[in-house]
Amino acid sequence: MLSKAHIFLSGLILLTLSLFTLTARAEELDGKALVNDYCTACHEQTDGGDLTRISQVRKTPEGWDMTIFRMQHLHGLDIDENDRFAIIKYLSDERGLAPQEAAPFRYVLEQRAHFVDKAPNDDLDALCGRCHTNARYGLQRRTEDDWMKHMHFHVGQFPSLEYQARSRDRFWWQEVTTKTYKELTALYPFENADWDHWKTTPHKSPEGSWRVSGHRPGIGDYEGIMTVKKDGYYFKASYDLHNMDGTVLKGHSKAVVYTGYEWRGTGEMSDTETREVYAMSESGNQMQGRWHNAAHYDVGGEFKAVRIKNATPEILVKSSDYIRIGEDKIITLYGVGLSGKISADAGLDVKVTKQTPTSVSLKIAANKDMTKGVYKITMGQAETDVVVYDKISTVKVFPDWTIARLGGGQTAPVSAQFEAVAYMKGEMGDTKIGIMPAKWQAHPFNEEAERLNDVGFSGTINQQGTFMPASAGPNKERQYATNNAGNLKIVAEISDGDHKVTGEAQLIVTVQRWNLPPIR
Amino acid sequence: MRNLLIFLGSFFLITHGAVAETTEYLVTGTKPGYIHILDMKQQKVVRSFAVPDAGRTIFSLAPSPDGKVIYVMTNRMKSLVGLDSDTGEQVFRADFVDGDIRRQGFYAFDISRDGKELYVYQLSTQILLSEYKQLPTRIAVYDTSSGLNAQPIRSFEAPRRIHMLMKSKDDKWLYAAGFDIYKMNPKTGEIVETLPLRNWTLENRSLPDVLDFWPLWDQTDIFSTPVFSVKTDKAPDDPEAYKTGLLTLNLDTGKYDINDFENTSVLIFSTVVSPNGKHAFGTYTQLSKINLQTNTLEKRIDQDHTYYAINIAGDGHEVYVGGAACDVATYDAETLTKTGRIFLPMGCGDQSTSSLRILRRERLQ
Numbered sequence: 001m002l003s004k005a006h007i008f009l010s011g012l013i014l015l016t017l018s019l020f021t022l023t024a025r026a027e028e029l030d031g032k033a034l035v036n037d038y039c040t041a042c043h044e045q046t047d048g049g050d051l052t053r054i055s056q057v058r059k060t061p062e063g064w065d066m067t068i069f070r071m072q073h074l075h076g077l078d079i080d081e082n083d084r085f086a087i088i089k090y091l092s093d094e095r096g097l098a099p100q101e102a103a104p105f106r107y108v109l110e111q112r113a114h115f116v117d118k119a120p121n122d123d124l125d126a127l128c129g130r131c132h133t134n135a136r137y138g139l140q141r142r143t144e145d146d147w148m149k150h151m152h153f154h155v156g157q158f159p160s161l162e163y164q165a166r167s168r169d170r171f172w173w174q175e176v177t178t179k180t181y182k183e184l185t186a187l188y189p190f191e192n193a194d195w196d197h198w199k200t201t202p203h204k205s206p207e208g209s210w211r212v213s214g215h216r217p218g219i220g221d222y223e224g225i226m227t228v229k230k231d232g233y234y235f236k237a238s239y240d241l242h243n244m245d246g247t248v249l250k251g252h253s254k255a256v257v258y259t260g261y262e263w264r265g266t267g268e269m270s271d272t273e274t275r276e277v278y279a280m281s282e283s284g285n286q287m288q289g290r291w292h293n294a295a296h297y298d299v300g301g302e303f304k305a306v307r308i309k310n311a312t313p314e315i316l317v318k319s320s321d322y323i324r325i326g327e328d329k330i331i332t333l334y335g336v337g338l339s340g341k342i343s344a345d346a347g348l349d350v351k352v353t354k355q356t357p358t359s360v361s362l363k364i365a366a367n368k369d370m371t372k373g374v375y376k377i378t379m380g381q382a383e384t385d386v387v388v389y390d391k392i393s394t395v396k397v398f399p400d401w402t403i404a405r406l407g408g409g410q411t412a413p414v415s416a417q418f419e420a421v422a423y424m425k426g427e428m429g430d431t432k433i434g435i436m437p438a439k440w441q442a443h444p445f446n447e448e449a450e451r452l453n454d455v456g457f458s459g460t461i462n463q464q465g466t467f468m469p470a471s472a473g474p475n476k477e478r479q480y481a482t483n484n485a486g487n488l489k490i491v492a493e494i495s496d497g498d499h500k501v502t503g504e505a506q507l508i509v510t511v512q513r514w515n516l517p518p519i520r
Numbered sequence: 521m522r523n524l525l526i527f528l529g530s531f532f533l534i535t536h537g538a539v540a541e542t543t544e545y546l547v548t549g550t551k552p553g554y555i556h557i558l559d560m561k562q563q564k565v566v567r568s569f570a571v572p573d574a575g576r577t578i579f580s581l582a583p584s585p586d587g588k589v590i591y592v593m594t595n596r597m598k599s600l601v602g603l604d605s606d607t608g609e610q611v612f613r614a615d616f617v618d619g620d621i622r623r624q625g626f627y628a629f630d631i632s633r634d635g636k637e638l639y640v641y642q643l644s645t646q647i648l649l650s651e652y653k654q655l656p657t658r659i660a661v662y663d664t665s666s667g668l669n670a671q672p673i674r675s676f677e678a679p680r681r682i683h684m685l686m687k688s689k690d691d692k693w694l695y696a697a698g699f700d701i702y703k704m705n706p707k708t709g710e711i712v713e714t715l716p717l718r719n720w721t722l723e724n725r726s727l728p729d730v731l732d733f734w735p736l737w738d739q740t741d742i743f744s745t746p747v748f749s750v751k752t753d754k755a756p757d758d759p760e761a762y763k764t765g766l767l768t769l770n771l772d773t774g775k776y777d778i779n780d781f782e783n784t785s786v787l788i789f790s791t792v793v794s795p796n797g798k799h800a801f802g803t804y805t806q807l808s809k810i811n812l813q814t815n816t817l818e819k820r821i822d823q824d825h826t827y828y829a830i831n832i833a834g835d836g837h838e839v840y841v842g843g844a845a846c847d848v849a850t851y852d853a854e855t856l857t858k859t860g861r862i863f864l865p866m867g868c869g870d871q872s873t874s875s876l877r878i879l880r881r882e883r884l885q
Contacts, residue, residue, distance in 0.1 A: 043650045052650045148622050149651045156645030156652035159597075159624050162681045169727050171699075173654070173680050474825065474845070481825040481845075 031090020034083050036404040042075070053149070054091070056190060058141040060102060061092040061258040062109060062518035069517075074157075089258060096259030097139065098194035098227055099279060105135035110277045110290035113298035113414055114402045120187060127180055130166045133520050143190040147181040153336040203260030204284020206235055210305035211336045211358060213316035217417040218464040220244050220435075221317045223334040223359075226305055237265060244319045263287060266294075278303060285311070297516075298414045306336050313337030313382035321434035322387040322422075323366045332361045333377070333384060341381020348375040348386065372424060374431065387424075389433045394423040395503030403508045404459065406484050409474030412511045418465040418505055420492035424515055438492035438503075440465050452479055458486030458509040465492065472512050485509055544834050545879040547590055547686060548842050549578025555590060557605065557879060558848060560833065560840060562811040563860045566884050569608030570866075578874045580627045580733060584664070585635045587881025593640075594693055597625040600640055602664070605881060614640070614662050614670035616633045620647050621655065627733035627873075628685040628696070631664070632706075636798040637673075638662040639694055639706065641682045642796035657682070659696070676709025678702075683733050689741050689772040697732070697745075701769060701776070715769070715776045717747075724753035728778075730767065734829045734843065735789040738878035739788055739836075742801055746788040747778055766791060766800055766810060781814040786820070789828045790843070794853065803830040803841045821856045824849070829876035842876045 035054070043051040050056075059067070071077040079087075107115035119125035119134040142150060154161060155173060162172045210226040224241030236253050241249035253267025253276055267278030269291065278289035285307040292300030306314060323329045330353065339357050344350040347370055354361040360379065364386065364460040372390045376383055379458050398419050407413025420438035423430040440461045444450035457478055459469035470484040471480050478484070486509040493502045513520075545566065546558040553574025557567040569592050571578060579593040589602045589611055602612030616623035628641035640662065644655035657680050660672035684697035687706070687824055694706040701715035717728055732745035747765040754761035762784035768777050788802035791810075799818070803809040805826045809819040829843025832853065839856075842848035846868035850860035864871070 150647075152654045153652045155643065155654050156622065156647070159626060159643045163626065163683060165729075165731075168681060168731060169729065171680075480822065482805075506601060 025124045029082060029086035031086045031093075034087050035090060038077065038079060038083065038087065039050040053146065055095075056143040056146040057193065058095040058097055058190060059092075060097055060109060060139050060519070061088055061262055061264060063139055064088045064091045064095075066517050066519060089256065092096055092258040093260070094263065096195075096262070097141065098192065098198035099261050100194040101141065101192065101284060102139060102262075102279070104275075105133075105138045105288070106279065108133050108135035108139070111275070111292050111297035111300070111518075112290065113416070114399050123175075123180070124183070126166045126170070127172070127176060130164070131161070136519050137184065139519060141188050141190050141192065141195070142185070144181065144185040145170075146190070147184045148177065150184075150233055151176040162434065172356060198260065201260070201282065203257075204280065205230065205402055206255075206257060206263065206280060206284070206287065208450075210287065210306045211308050211311065211316065211334075212239070212241060212305045213334060214302045214304060215317075216301040217419055218466050221319075222249055222301065223317050224249070225308075235263075237267070239269065244317075263289070265291070274300075278301070278305075296355065296412055296415070298417070307335055311336035313340060313380050315379070315384040315505065318384060318386075321385075322389055323364055325366045325370050325388060325390045326368050327373060328363065328365045330361055330363050331386065332359055333379075334359045336378055338382060340378075340382065342377065342379050344377045345375040347371060348377070348388070350377060373426070387431065387433050389422075389431075391424060391499075392422045392433065392436075392494060392501045393425040393495050394430055395436075395438070395492055395501045396421050396423065397490060397492050397503040397505035399505060401506040401508075403510050404467050404469045405510055405512055406459075406469045406472035408512065411472070411514065411516075413459075413469040413471075414513075416467040418467070418490055418492065418507075420465065420494055420503055422494055422496075422501070437493050438465065438494045439463065440508070441491045441493070442467070443489040444490060445489045449487040452486075454486030454509070457484045458488060459484070461490060467507060467509075469509050483511060485511060541883065542587070542880045543883045545881070545884070546840055546842075546848065547581055547875075547877045547879050548581060548829075548848060548864070548871055549592065549594075549874035550846065550864050550866065551578075552576045552867065553578065553594065554866045554868075555581065555592060555603065556864055556866075556882065557590075558862055559884075560838065560850060560860070560862075562849075563850070563862055565862060565865055567605070567608065568866050569603050571603065572610050573599065574601075576869075577872050579625075580629060580735060581875040581877045582629065582631050582735060583877055583879040583881075584631060585633055587879050588600050589664070589881065590877075591629070591631060593625055593627060593629055593637065597627070598623070600625070600629060600638060600662070600670075605879060606884060610668060612662075612664060612666065612670060613668045614638075614660075614666070614672075614755070616640070616642055616660075618676065620646055621645065622774045623660075626683060628682050630687045630694070630735065632687050633689060633691045636664055637706075638664055639680060639685050639687065641685055641696065642675075643757075652802075659685070659694070659704075661706070674707075675765060678704075678709060683731060684735065684743070686735070686737070686743055686769070686771055688774070692772075694859045695743075695769065695771070697730070697743075699849065703774075717767070720778070722749075726749055726750040726752055728765075733873065734875055736790060736792045736829065736831050736876065737771060739795045739832055739834055739839060740793045740797065742793040742797070743769045743771060744791045744793050746791055748784060748800060759785075764788065766802075766812070766815075768800075768812075780817045781810050782817045792830045792832050794832055794841075795834060799853070801830055801832065801839050801853070807839070807841065807851060809853075809856060817880050819856050824858075828873060829871075831876045831878055834878070840876060843871050843874050845870060848876070 087283045117133045119129045157368050180232045206228045212226045213223045215221050222243050237253045239251040251269035253265035261279035261280040267274050273294040274291050276291040278287045280287050288306040315333045319332040338360050349365040351363045368390050374385050404416035405414035419435050422433040422436045442461045474481045477493035488507040490505040525847040549555045553571045559566050582591045590605050591602045600614045623644050624640040629862050640660050645883040656677045659678045660675040662670045663673050682696045682698040686695040694704045696702045699718040702711045710809050729748040737743045739760040747767045751761045763780040764784045765780040786806045787804045789804045791800050791802040793800045800810040811818040827841035827844050831840045839851045839853045846864045848862045
């Protein structure tokens with residue numbers, strides 16, 4: 001049964017803004033003229049120069065990408081890849097979202113496999129959120145008239161939606177055409193002060209040197225330098241990074257900045273094809289987001305970059321967050337402007353062994369008679385905490401519940417990545433110590449899962465906390481010939497001296513998603 | 521003695537051949553766009569026909585009363601096609617698209633008992649240059665003799681969210697199941713009575729949850745469907761709070777009932793009433809036998825896999841399940857013991873949500 005599990009190294013066609021297919025011609029194209037060429041056959045021009053529908057909506061680059069995809073596949077639009085790109089770029093710049101508008105929903109743009117998606121209220125959760133993420137509509141701005149047209153489109157395109165569970169118990173059509181479109185207009189209006197401000201703000205270029213830090217779930221933190229150079233219409237980034245164990249992580253990418261801040265890169269990191277989704281801050285001095293494996297959106301890294309030039313001193317990441325009483329340890333701090341004098345809270349014995357403006361190695365001794373707690377280390381304006389602990393009291397698994405998806409055919413599996421976080425008892429309740437290595441196991445979540453042997457069929461968890469699901473489709477070896485879905489309890493066991501502490505999470509291994517639009 | 525039996529046997533065949541003996545078959549559909557006629561007594565597929573321009577999936581099915589034509593909702597529910605049940609020849613086709621108006625069915629259609637008219641529920645969307653405009657939902661009526669370019673002979677507005685159309689046995693009424701069950705004048709669309717479902721008046725009860733697009737009343741003229749609801753005066757963790765009931769509508773007498781028969785413990789997609797009216801059978805991953813005299817669950821077994829659709833033999837002895845995956849299984853109606861299984865041919869890619877209908881016609885050679 002488990003021998004049937006496949007690991008798909010390729011085959012997933014993820015519809016994202018890839019730059020690989022573009023030629024040099026793209027940068028010479030005039031997006032506005034192309035919109036007029038391609039779109040006005042159906043989207044009529046009004047006296048004021050607006051185009052029907054197009055001029056009444058604002059979206060992210062991914063949103064415009066999906067619109068053009070729909071025009072190609074449902075409305076016969078035949079368009080050259082370069083022209084397509086230039087139109088997306090133009091529309092994202094002219095009718096995009098302000099950084100503040102996109103901020104609450106970046107988890108979807110960043111293609112995260114695990115996120116918490118909350119609707120503004122239960123009605124919208126049932127009406128929209130039962131099929132889409134709530135980010136899907138949260139990342140759109142429309143006029144009231146256009147939100148209404150959106151309702152007409154939905155039933156015309158997806159006639160079954162009035163019949164679905166969480167829909168058929170309400171008068172769907174009546175509700176969305178009398179109430180919901182107005183509610184969406186109030187929540188996500190076409191006209192908005194943030195956008196008015198952003199449209200008139202001069203946007204910063206990402207060119208320059210950046211101090212980079214990040215975390216790859218299941219692997220650990222990394223740090224290094226990103227250098228960005230302008231290359232015509234694009235930007236080229238090169239990465240010189242290190243994992244905390246010292247191994248090298250090298251890469252490069254080609255990127256476009258949409259809407260003045262939406263960095264979308266296509267590249268490679270240590271021979272793996274990647275996609276990058278970052279947002280630049282308004283000051284142009286910070287970039288934050290996520291990069292992921294192009295074929296497996298579930299595998300990737302958190303990303304934060306700080307422009308080195310004139311940077312405010314800051315510690316971005318460190319080789320360890322904690323030290324056990326009775327231990328000596330070298331902890332290296334990575335950041336920018338780290339040339340200040342080191343000081344630490346009383347009781348923490350800290351010695352500098354090496355110091356550069358971007359990293360400082362400290363020898364830290366936690367003497368046996370030390371008081372456990374959180375100790376602050378400062379270096380001029382930069383500061384960080386180190387936790388001194390005596391004993392692990394609790395282990396929490398993050399995420400505490402999530403899903404993985406079976407893989408098969410053209411659709412890659414979606415893994416689930418867990419991390420074990422240790423806590424100690426403190427005066428104010430549990431104090432977080434940090435992520436620690438653990439022994440990982442999968443157990444049946446309940447009696448039904450045990451009866452159907454979900455553990456045996458659904459997939460395997462490795463000792464990095466990665467759950468790799470089994471293959472999709474009916475399985476004749478299972479009762480009811482059902483697929484390899486499962487309901488599992490994921491257990492992490494951390495050894496702390498001579499005692500062991502465990503934490504648990506719930507994992508639902510579920511079926512495939514057949515369509516993978518950039519915004520789910 | 522043996523010779524006598526042979527003599528009597530041949531006499532029987534000859535005399536009954538003259539009055540057109542009818543045989544009972546089962547009809548189902550599979551991807552990519554086939555219908556199959558099954559002889560369940562002989563446990564074999566006797567006909568498989570490709571449905572022209574099917575768009576892969578066969579949705580609901582209805583045989584003509586004389587068994588000569590099988591009507592199929594197909595082409596992404598944008599067409600209704602009639603095939604000769606002996607030759608597979610396309611004898612009727614209504615493509616719903618109407619100029620710039622995209623019309624699409626949602627399973628619900630039925631044929632009149634005189635075999636002359638087809639009733640199809642349609643959603644209507646006007647495709648304008650840069651927008652879609654939703655038009656009122658409607659029921660379109662087609663003449664079965666219209667051939668391959670059938671246009672509606674009349675139509676009338678109908679409530680939204682209809683999932684089942686049923687003609688009364690006397691052909692006087694058309695029932696449309698949706699939020700409630702509407703009894704309509706089939707000539708005008710006037711709703712003469714609303715059988716309460718969403719508007720039921722059970723106290724301390726949630727709205728009922730019903731969605732059924734399997735027309736399975738062939739043997740009894742009784743439409744039946746599971747009804748799921750929640751008792752709001754019970755604690756959410758009390759198993760007594762969750763009720764499964766059975767809705768029955770007698771298309772002959774108009775008798776309409778809803779009775780709980782168990783605390784919800786499994787899903788049931790479709791049900792069928794036995795010819796003697798004493799039991800109903802329901803299917804999903806389990807096969808359930810419901811006693812209609814006591815409104816209790818009488819027996820339940822696990823199936824080899826999930827089956828969506830269920831039907832029953834005319835003599836009530838065998839229950840058939842299909843409408844999912846690529847086989848149709850037979851159970852003994854008394855014991856729920858599995859007695860047969862037919863695998864469907866023509867590169868079957870799944871029965872999808874096809875109906876499982878009884879076809880009665882002269883024996884197919």
